[in-house]
Amino acid sequence: MNRNDHETLAETGPGTVMGALLRRYWTPAVLSTELEAGGAPVRVRLLGEDLVAIRNTEGKPGLFGERCAHRGASLYFGKNDNCKLRCLYHGWQYDLDGNCVEQPNEPPSSQFKDKVKQKAYPCIERNGVVWTYMGPREKQPLLPDLEYLTLPESHVHVAKRIQHCHFTQGLEGDIDSSHLGFLHGHAISLPDSPMPGTAARLGQGAPKFEVKLTPGGLVQATCRTVDDAQDYWRVGQWFFPGFTTIPPRGGDAPMHGHSWTPMEDGTSWVFTFSLHPNRPLLEEEHRRMSEATNFHAHLMPGSFEPRANKANGYAAEGFENEKQPWMRIKYFQDQDIGMTESMGPLYDRTQENLGNSDLVVTRMRRRLIEAARDFARGIEPPAQNPADYRLRPVSMLLPKDAMWFDAVTERMDARPETWRESV
Ligand code: FES
Ligand SMILES: [Fe+2]
Structure with a gap:
């Protein structure tokens, strides 16, 4: 990324090009x-x-x-x-x-x-x-049709936390599927007979990536081989300017999404939304989410600062003395926070070396930068229509010869009747 692009992406305060774009969204x-x-x-x-x-x-x-x-x-x-x-x-x-x-x-x-x-x-x-x-x-646009905004309150669980880095730095972790097997691999022990998706997503470090631009942002897909006949596809979205969805993990489990908003350039608010499209969340699910060891981070009492944080090396309670620092970061969300904060509050993107696996990240950045510059030239921002946000994440098995986008289109359409269990 050149210096000019880096600065356009980075600066979000009043009077900046990106700041002006961000102010056109709820x-x-x-x-x-x-x-x-x-x-x-x-x-x-x-x-x-x-x-x-x-x-x-x-x-x-x-x-x-x-x-x-x-x-x-x-x-x-x-x-x-x-x-x-x-x-x-x-x-x-x-x-x-x-x-x-x-x-x-x-x-x-x-x-x-x-x-x-x-x-x-x-x-x-x-x-x-x-x-x-x-x-x-x-x-002022209408509120976007993000699925958790269209469901009854009983179907949604929400939490918030502070993250000490640029909002894009954090959200890139949500759309970067290639870190799953590495960063999170050691947090999950495979059951004796794992669902095919679980085995595939943890077992293969170099999956195939696909991106499709949409009016609301983009749809990103990751494809991993299951056997000679089928592939496992994880499909999620990024919506303008800071909304992501996380492909589901399997079964009837709730789905998740994040909203990333700059508090200022090097600090962000992260709102975490968990939802089930066609049933209320169970007491047990609410309890697990508020006790929060995985998708929702554990917070310090009376604050929005995660308990596992930079000061304690993101260490989980009881694991502070593990030999190597990485072994102390036990939980999913803490691993993501640890990695994206470890880059510093605002990493200089001119210093990166981006590979094939960074396709989704680069497309997202490009769209944000172009939209901000277009807006500065008088072109109206994208994704001003609530329906642009009416997509949900999907994970499913598809035959080898399937056209992935066509195959997931119906299930991605965020209506209660199109929801299916994932693999
Ligand atoms: S009323 Fe005087 S400063 Fe607010
Ligand atoms: Fe992650």
Whole structure:
């Protein structure tokens, strides 16, 4: 990657080319459980901006710029009452749209408040997450039809964590299927009679990769040989700008997806969504997910920082004294976090040596960079239609001569009736 491309991809703050593109999409902002009606404001940093989230006394979520439009006092200390947020310093009061509705320190006859606008972003709450849109109001798209946004809340489990690296660096781990057998191989012991997919995905280091560009982003597929007649295909998606799906592991198990959003360039918010397209998640599944040793990372109490982290070498409890550092990283998610954080917060992509196995990563980067540059030239961003997101991941066995994309199209179509158990 040349220096210019690296910088375009890397910089996401206000006023940057990529930052402008990212602001044209809805993004998860906070978990519903973080906000209490009429309760404490919560600080949120998103896309290099300091924000404050509240739930007003009517239960509606709101997201404000942290600095008061008057003279910049922090609205974190604001009073959340009467369905609005009031700055503690001079009492200016704002509604959820950022309209200034009261200025108690101005003369009663003054119309000044009508000219003042507080930075405020629209919010939609769905299935345990408050989403926001940080772009121009007149361009606000509908919420994307990501499957976990279209299902009943009972079918979805959500969690969030901080990851200390660029959002693309982390999300590339989701679409880079060639690390499965290596990085995760030692975390999984094969059962005596493994499903054919499990055996294939752990047994073969150099699978075949395919990519198909879609209006929402891309579909990526990895093909591994099972026997003379069949191949095992793992198919997942990347959607603009930071949404990934993880191909299912087999049987009736829930599926997973991630949303990656820059907190700033070298730190990201990761929202993890687990879902089952046609049944509520079981108590046992919720419990496993919140106890979180695999797909959902274990968190430090009272924070969104994973318990296995850079400071402790991503070591799992009880494995701190294993001889080599890699042996201490026991769990799936910790392995991914460990590898993508170990590159540093923002790896210099001009230093990489990309091979055939990096096909999906390079196509994803290329699409993001081109979309950002096109947008800077006045071309509208891709994936503005909710239906562009209506695809789900699939893993299945296919005959050797199958046309993979045609063969998975129906099952990828994210409707409850098209879901099938995976292998
Ligand atoms: S700084 Fe907020 S009202 Fe004055
Ligand atoms: Fe991984």
